[in-house]
Amino acid sequence: MVPEPTAGRLPSLTGMRWAAALLVFGLHAYSFLDLAVPHHRQVAKFLCDGGDLGVSFFFVLSGFVLAWSARPGDPARRFWRRRFARIYPSHLVALLFALGCLLVTDRLAQVSTERLLTGALLVQAWSRDPHTYLGINPVTWSLSCEATFYLCFPALYALLRRAGTERLRLAAVALVALVWLFPVLASVVAPGSEHWMVYVWPLTRLAEFVLGIVLALLVRAGAWRGPGLALATAGYVASYLTAAWLPAEFRDTSGTIVAVALLIPAGAMADLRGTRSFWRHPYLVRLGEVSFAFYLVHYMTIDTADVLLGRERAWPTPQAVAVAGALLLLSCVLAALLHRYVELPGVRLLSGSRRPAP
Template sequence: MRFVAATMVFALHVMVEGIFASGASHPMLFKMLALGGGAGVGFFFVLSGFVLTWSARPDDTPRRFWRRRFFKIYPNHVLTFLAAVLVITLLVGNAVGLADTVRNLFLLQAFFPQARTITGVNPVAWSLSCEAFFYLCFPFLLGLVRRIRPERLWMWAVGVVAVIFLVPLASGLLPAQQPYPILGVTEWETWFIYHFPPVRMLDFVFGILLAQMVLTGRRIPLGYTGSVLLSVVVYALTPLIPPTYAFVAALCVPLGLVIANGAVADRDGRRTGLSGRVWVWLGEVSFAFYMWHRLILITGHDLLGAGEAWPTPVALAISALLFAVTLLVSWLTFRLFEGPVMRRFGTAGGARRARPGGGQVGAPV
C-alpha cells in the first residue's frame, strides 16, 4: 500500500519537474496528478496513525516509542538533507536561506506558511515535519482513544471527518491571495489545508480511531474491494470538487476504509493482491523511496538536460530510468543505512518484537 502511495507522489513530481514537453498543455492531467500526490500523502498520514495503534505494545512507554520513531525517520532525513544541500548548491545553484535550512533540518518547516520554507532543501521533508508532530502527540492521543467505549468509536470518527470537512471553510478566513494557476488555491490555503501539522493530525487521528475499531471488533463497511472501488471513483471525480476540498477531505474516508479493510483481510489471511513478498519488500523501501525521489528527479533532469523537456516517448523512458535509479538508491539506503540504524539504535538491545496482525500493514511507517 505504501509504495503505491509513494509512486503517486513520484508521478506528480515528474510532472512538476517539467520532463514532459506536453505537460504544460494538459492542465487537467497536471491537476489529477497533483490531487493524486496529495492523496498519497494523506494516505501516509492515515496509515501512520493506523499502524502505530495496530502495533502498539502494552508495555511501551512514551520514551521508548519516541526513540523508535526518532531512529526510524531522522537518520534518513539527515542523510537526504545533506544530499539535498549538495544538489542545491552544486547542481541547481539555488541556495536556500539559512533560516529555512535550519527549519528544514529540525523538521519545523511545515509550521510556516511560506512555500519557499515548506519546500526548502529536500522538498518532500515537509511531511516529516508533520509526522514528527504526530509522533510527539501519539502516546497521549492513544491513551485518550483507548478510553472511548468501542460502540462510540464510529461516532468519534464521524466527528473527526466532519472537522476535516470544516477545515476548507476555515481557510476562507485567511488573507486573500492570488490562487495558483490550474490548482485554484492560494499559498496560505495550501499551507493551512495541506501542510499545517495540527490540521493534518486530523488524518492521523482518523487512522488511530480506525485501528481501534478493528482491534475491538467493530465492523468496517464495504470490504477491501468495495473501499478500493470507492477510492477510485472519488479520485476520478476530484476535478469536479472544489479544490480546497479535493486535496484532503474528499479522499480521507475512502482511503481510510482501504487501510482498515486491508488490515482486516491481512488479519484473516485473505489475499488483497498487495501482500506478496515483492510488495512487502517495496513497502520496506518505500520510506527511503519517498525521501530520495524528488532529489533524484532534480539531479537526473539537470544531468540529462537542465531545463529541457522531451517528447512523450522519450520523457516516459527518462521517467522510468529515474524511477529505477530511485528504487535502487532506496534499496541500498534501506539495506546499508536505515535497517542497520534501526537494529542498532531503534530498539532496546537491538531486538525487534513481533507485532499483532502480521504482514505489511504492521510494518514500521
C-alpha cells in the same frame, strides 16, 4: 474479536504504502517533465495531479499502524526513541543527499541558515513561508507533521483507547467531516495562506493521523463494519480520479479521505482473516518496506535530472515516459541503499530493536 495488535504484521498495508509513494512520484515527475503534446499533457494532469493525496494516505496509515502496534505499558520516552530511530537517520542522510544535488546543479547558494536548520530539526511545516516549509528537501515538510504526530501519540492513544465503540465511530465521522471543513475555515481565517493551513500545517493534518488511530481501535475491537478489500480499492481509485474536479484545497486533502478510511481497515481485515489480497504480493510488500526511503530521495532525484537535462524543455511523450521510468528505477536503487545501510542499522542501533519499527 480480532487478534491483539502485537499478534502479527499487516503486509497488505505495507504494500499499499508503495502505491501511495508511487502517486507522489507521479505528481512530481509530471510536474517537472512538461509534455509537448497538449492532449497528452491534459491526460497526465488528470492521472497525476492528485498525487498529493498520497500524503493523506500516509498520515492516516501512520496513525493506524502506530495504534495497531502500540505496546501495553510502553513509556512515552521509549516510543519517541523508536520513532526517532526510524525516521531521523534516514532524514539526515537524505538531507545531505539533497545538499549534494544542489551542489552538483550549482544551487547551493540558495540554502539559507533558516532553511537548513528548520529542515534539519523538522520544524519547517510550522512556517507559512513556502521557501521555509519546502526547504532543502521539499518532501520532508510531511516529516515535520509526523514529528508533531509522534509527540502527541502517547497522550492521544491513552485517551482514545478508553473510548467505547460508539464513541469511536462518532469520532471517525467527526474527523472526516473536520477534514472537509478545514478548506472552508482556511478561506475565512487564513486568506492568502489557505494551502499552507489546509495542506502543510501540522495541526490540521493531525485530524488524519487521529482518524487512523480511531480506525485501528475499531478494527482491534472487532467493531469495524466496512466493504471488502476489492470494493474498497475500487472506491479509492474512483475517488482519486474524481478528486481532479474538486477545488485545489479540497482535492489535496479531502478528495479521498472517505475512501482511505475504508481502504486501510479493509486491508487490515483481509490480512487478519487470511482472505485474498493483491496488496500482499511479495514484490509490493518489499517495495512498501523501502517506500519511506523512496519518498525521501525521489524528489531531489527528479529535480536534479530536470536541471541537468534542461528545465525549460518540452518533452515528446515517449521520451518523457522513458525518462520518468529511468528516474523511478534510479530512485528505487537509491531508496534500497538508504533503507539497507541507514534506515535498518539506525533502528537497530538507536532503538535497541532488531525488528524494523512500523
